[in-house]
Amino acid sequence: MVLFALRGLGYALDDRRHWRGLEHLAQQHGFELTDTGELRGAAPEDRLAECAGRILQLFAAVTAWEAAA
Secondary structure: OHHHHHHHOOOOOOOHHHHHHHHHHHHHOOOEEOOOOOEEOOOOHHHHHHHHHHHHHHHHHHHHHHHHO
């Protein structure tokens, strides 16, 4: 979804080298960027609120990354 949205904004993401920044951001927030462009993570049920906070932080970081690019 993230890569699809960024591609729609005009980012050239066909080359995985352009994914490095997103991959790094995902890792910083405890997620992974899969080969299909999916941001994936997991958390135990009792820590879902913490995971939701990390998701919001990740998308804020992606927005800042997008604005700087």
